Amino acid sequence: MINVGVLGATGAVGQRFVELLADHPWFHLQTLTASERSAGKPYEKVVNWRLETPFPDEIGDCIVSPTTVEAVADLDIVFSALPADIARSLEAEMADAGLIVCSNASSHRMDPTVPLLIAEINPDHTGLIDVQHDRGRDGCIVTNPNCSTIMLSCSLAPLLPHGIRDVKVATLQAISGAGFDGIPGMAICDNVIPYIGSEEEKMSEEPRKILGTFNGSEIEPITFPISASCNRVPVIDGHMLSVWVEAECGVEEAKKAFENWAAPFSGLPTQPDKTLHIFSQPDRPQTRLDRNLGDGMTVSIGRIREGIRYTAMGHNTIRGAAGSSVLNAELLKKKGYI
Ligand SMILES: NC(=O)C1=CN([C@@H]2O[C@H](COP(=O)(O)OP(=O)(O)OC[C@H]3O[C@@H](n4cnc5c(N)ncnc54)[C@H](OP(=O)(O)O)[C@@H]3O)[C@@H](O)[C@H]2O)C=CC1
Numbered sequence: 026m027i028n029v030g031v032l033g034a035t036g037a038v039g040q041r042f043v044e045l046l047a048d049h050p051w052f053h054l055q056t057l058t059a060s061e062r063s064a065g066k067p068y069e070k071v072v073n074w075r076l077e078t079p080f081p082d083e084i085g086d087c088i089v090s091p092t093t094v095e096a097v098a099d100l101d102i103v104f105s106a107l108p109a110d111i112a113r114s115l116e117a118e119m120a121d122a123g124l125i126v127c128s129n130a131s132s133h134r135m136d137p138t139v140p141l142l143i144a145e146i147n148p149d150h151t152g153l154i155d156v157q158h159d160r161g162r163d164g165c166i167v168t169n170p171n172c173s174t175i176m177l178s179c180s181l182a183p184l185l186p187h188g189i190r191d192v193k194v195a196t197l198q199a200i201s202g203a204g205f206d207g208i209p210g211m212a213i214c215d216n217v218i219p220y221i222g223s224e225e226e227k228m229s230e231e232p233r234k235i236l237g238t239f240n241g242s243e244i245e246p247i248t249f250p251i252s253a254s255c256n257r258v259p260v261i262d263g264h265m266l267s268v269w270v271e272a273e274c275g276v277e278e279a280k281k282a283f284e285n286w287a288a289p290f291s292g293l294p295t296q297p298d299k300t301l302h303i304f305s306q307p308d309r310p311q312t313r314l315d316r317n318l319g320d321g322m323t324v325s326i327g328r329i330r331e332g333i334r335y336t337a338m339g340h341n342t343i344r345g346a347a348g349s350s351v352l353n354a355e356l357l358k359k360k361g362y363i
Pocket residue numbers: 032033034035036037038039058059060061062063064092105106107108109111129130131170171172201202203204205206341342345346
């Protein structure tokens with residue numbers, strides 16, 4: 026077994042990590058960390074478990090550690106669900122100390138030596154880990170993209186060979202995306218908030234790297250423009266996107282491209298049978314009905330029509346965060362980095 030820990034284990038993403046790792050076939054969940062407020066106490070006493078799956082009792086009496094390099098020094102992998110400002114220096118120190126850091130925080134995403142990885146979309150970008158090693162780092166940092174960016178990039182991948190010229194996207198994002206203390210009920214009930222700080226910038230920039238080409242030493246980014254408009258809506262989980270793509274193909278060719286696309290590998294424990302599920306019904310995907318497809322790891326696509334226009338939707342704390350990060354770690358194991 027590979028010994029792993031979760032940094033920020035009490036939060037919205039941290040709890041998803043605990044859920045996914047409590048009974049993982051390859052990874053043994055050994056250490057949970059959080060802030061000084063929680064450190065030194067049993068996990069079950071400090072976590073406000075908000076997931077629908079039952080609390081994993083076997084981890085309940087694990088004493089929460091402070092989030093320090095020393096607390097995780099004996100692990101192989103740490104999964105980070107830390108706030109970005111805390112993650113920046115801590116994740117770098119942990120990677121320098123020899124750990125594999127699979128992070129959800131935005132701090133290192135655009136570092137040219139750090140893979141911005143979606144396992145099924147750009148698995149060859151793991152080659153950047155060798156670049157980190159060549160520069161003297163014993164471990165490595167591998168980051169997840171922003172949650173809305175993951176849904177967008179998965180949906181654009183099948184259209185890439187068809188000459189994408191321009192992308193516009195409008196999002197309807199769940200409350201859980203802002204973390205447990207992110208948005209008060211009084212602000213979001215019966216409301217839509219047409220602003221999510223820095224989200225539109227991340228959606229424009231991150232796909233350039235994800236969908237770019239690894240040339241052996243760096244990523245050559247894609248060049249088409251992506252314009253995003255992001256909204257917070259009163260659903261608990263699931264980010265929906267309306268996407269407009271200008272490409273060199275017509276709508277029928279686009280439909281075939283979506284339907285025929287398949288992940289470049291199969292069989293990893295957290296990998297869904299289908300990375301993309303294509304709906305033909307005119308009123309799908311729907312957030313509540315479809316966010317748990319593939320145990321929350323499938324990105325649903327529907328309403329593919331002239332324009333080219335389509336709807337994409339996925340679970341923001343599973344495919345958009347913890348689940349993708351665990352799958353990334355499984356890919357690293359498959360590729361021999363662990
Ligand atoms: N929610 C989502 O859908 C997504 C989130 N992300 C990213 O994942 C990260 C976590 O987000 P989320 O789970 O939503 O956030 P939450 O606010 O729900 O959780 C934050 C976690 O970090 C811990 N923490 C807070 N301050 C410190 C500190 N000073 N030192 C150590 N630990 C600390 C908290 O511990 P304590 O309980 O003790 O305060 C808690 O465990 C963020 O970087 C976010 O941007 C990425 C993609 C999607």
